[in-house]
Amino acid sequence: MQAPQQIRFSLASLIITMLLAACSGMSNQPLRDFQLQTPRPFGYVIGDTIRHRIVVETRSGMALERSSLPAQGRLNRWLQLNDVSVTEQDGSDGKQYQIDLLYQQFYAPLEVKELNIPGFMLRFRQHGQTLEQPVGAWAFTVAPLRELVVRQDQHGEYMRPDQAPTLLDDNEIVQRLFIALTVAMGIAVRLAWLYGYLPGLPKRSVFKRALRTLQNLDLHHLPQALGALHVAFNSLHGKPVFLHKLAEFYQSHPEYRSVADELAWFFDYSNRYFFGDASILPQENDLQKIKTLCLHCREIERGSR
Amino acid sequence: MTSKQTLSDWRASALQLEQQINRVVVGQQAAVRNLLIAVFARGHVLLEGQVGVGKTTLLRAVAHGLGGQYQRIEGTIDLMPADLIYYTYLNSDGRPCVDPGPLLKQGEQLSVFFFNEINRARPQVHSLLLRVMAERSIGAFNREYRMPHIQVFADRNRVEKEETFELPAAARDRFFMEITIDTPRDDAVLDDLMFNPRYHDVDALIGEMAASQIPYYQLNDWAAAIQQSIQPTAALRKYALDLWKASADPRAFGIKLNDVEMDQLLQAGASPRGIGYMIRAAKVRAWLENRDSLLPEDLQAVYAVTMSHRIFLNPMYSYRKDELIPALIDSILNHIAAP
Numbered sequence: 001m002q003a004p005q006q007i008r009f010s011l012a013s014l015i016i017t018m019l020l021a022a023c024s025g026m027s028n029q030p031l032r033d034f035q036l037q038t039p040r041p042f043g044y045v046i047g048d049t050i051r052h053r054i055v056v057e058t059r060s061g062m063a064l065e066r067s068s069l070p071a072q073g074r075l076n077r078w079l080q081l082n083d084v085s086v087t088e089q090d091g092s093d094g095k096q097y098q099i100d101l102l103y104q105q106f107y108a109p110l111e112v113k114e115l116n117i118p119g120f121m122l123r124f125r126q127h128g129q130t131l132e133q134p135v136g137a138w139a140f141t142v143a144p145l146r147e148l149v150v151r152q153d154q155h156g157e158y159m160r161p162d163q164a165p166t167l168l169d170d171n172e173i174v175q176r177l178f179i180a181l182t183v184a185m186g187i188a189v190r191l192a193w194l195y196g197y198l199p200g201l202p203k204r205s206v207f208k209r210a211l212r213t214l215q216n217l218d219l220h221h222l223p224q225a226l227g228a229l230h231v232a233f234n235s236l237h238g239k240p241v242f243l244h245k246l247a248e249f250y251q252s253h254p255e256y257r258s259v260a261d262e263l264a265w266f267f268d269y270s271n272r273y274f275f276g277d278a279s280i281l282p283q284e285n286d287l288q289k290i291k292t293l294c295l296h297c298r299e300i301e302r303g304s305r
Numbered sequence: 306m307t308s309k310q311t312l313s314d315w316r317a318s319a320l321q322l323e324q325q326i327n328r329v330v331v332g333q334q335a336a337v338r339n340l341l342i343a344v345f346a347r348g349h350v351l352l353e354g355q356v357g358v359g360k361t362t363l364l365r366a367v368a369h370g371l372g373g374q375y376q377r378i379e380g381t382i383d384l385m386p387a388d389l390i391y392y393t394y395l396n397s398d399g400r401p402c403v404d405p406g407p408l409l410k411q412g413e414q415l416s417v418f419f420f421n422e423i424n425r426a427r428p429q430v431h432s433l434l435l436r437v438m439a440e441r442s443i444g445a446f447n448r449e450y451r452m453p454h455i456q457v458f459a460d461r462n463r464v465e466k467e468e469t470f471e472l473p474a475a476a477r478d479r480f481f482m483e484i485t486i487d488t489p490r491d492d493a494v495l496d497d498l499m500f501n502p503r504y505h506d507v508d509a510l511i512g513e514m515a516a517s518q519i520p521y522y523q524l525n526d527w528a529a530a531i532q533q534s535i536q537p538t539a540a541l542r543k544y545a546l547d548l549w550k551a552s553a554d555p556r557a558f559g560i561k562l563n564d565v566e567m568d569q570l571l572q573a574g575a576s577p578r579g580i581g582y583m584i585r586a587a588k589v590r591a592w593l594e595n596r597d598s599l600l601p602e603d604l605q606a607v608y609a610v611t612m613s614h615r616i617f618l619n620p621m622y623s624y625r626k627d628e629l630i631p632a633l634i635d636s637i638l639n640h641i642a643a644p
Binding site for chain 1: 536537538540541597598599600601602605639640641642643644
């Protein structure tokens, strides 16, 4: 029975000690937390960069004095500070700072050698008072890139660039790109066809051309206006369209049935105008009707009607 | 100038005649319409068709409808021109007699002359007939016989070609129209023709027709009045001219036929007489359609019947005539726009 009792006792005392320690830490120290996070301290060669991160949690009312940070630029003969960045975050009680320091070292050692990144003092200001927190120097080892004497091998230079990395397999991506491009091209062609932009397919734009001709014609040019629309119908059908052959026209172009009344009027009007007994007097209204019919046909041609 | 009312009355009579003929010869509406056009344009007609499709019945019905006299003669290889003009015989007293033949017997009353199987008759007979057709007169017994109302219908059997004399180009050109009479396609009509006893007796069938409404002796005046009443416009003249030119040089109008060298296809296109006939026929059609203006559809309707026997193919293509001529006519009509 003695052993379990001893364990219980030691556990309780450990917990109490930890709690007391925590309490005392919270109450007395001005900085709640201070960490210097560093990478591995060995295996560096000339030109390597080393990132240090300092995480500081302060009490409320305490602010970091940024001038206490080392300045960007050359620190000594072989060490350079490339970048200093500070991010500040409001915590529940106080602030949290994250300081990133990016060093680059240019020491070319002849053999493995220990070097030090020098330490510095971080200053904090609180109610006119200054508090200092040391950041220790950090030691690391650098190694030479190559042997002291440069070798030549049978293939030429021993010093040579790294082999190019093998490319990732992009066959599938390229394939998908081509599929997407093909689909996009198809859609573009289809759209152009619908809008009658394709010069190689004049049948899709016969009424577009007729409309363009009609726009510039007035009542004195009624024969040309009628002719333009006739030409459009004839080229659409592939052979002349006549009033008595409209049924045949509708069979091959059923979409024009929706303007059947207008078409019948047009062909009858044209027949009377060209072949009738000259009793017909052209009126502005007639020309307008012809233009409207052409517009409707253009809409059918574009598929928007 | 004949008044519109008169023309309209004539049209009513003409349409009534058409209706009556259609009741006698069923299923031949298109042919009857063309025949009617030929009658009112005073043109001679070449009929072509299978045997037994009702060509003779059709002509007898037309003759009955027009009044006047009807004569027919069968073309045979030994028929001589004189056989048309007179025949000789011994009368009951034993005396030799000479009587007028079929062409002369009816004198001026002869309105329809039917020459059956014209391609079996010799060219001498053809030439006599051509003179009758062109001049509507004939010289015989030391005088001239006139037959001003005669209309010749000739029939060409297309089944046999042996022992026949093909009509020369000049003879064919004198015919106003070539009308093809086919067996009706409609099953109901065929059934009626098979089982209805009405069609067994042609005499009774013709007898059903009402008495003539159209005086044959006035037809020439009517025809002239109809031609006068309709004046084509400039646009139509242009269209007709294009149709004519295309019959002689289809290539110029972008017309192409399958398996044909277009520059070697034609020997000759339609003659000026032929195109004149076409316009005459188109005007009659416009009149029958109750219009006083000539439309492209009138020309199109009569183009095939008035043109197809006037277009002469090169010998190398003439064996495909039955296929090429309709295709050519069709594509001419489908290529030329108006306006």
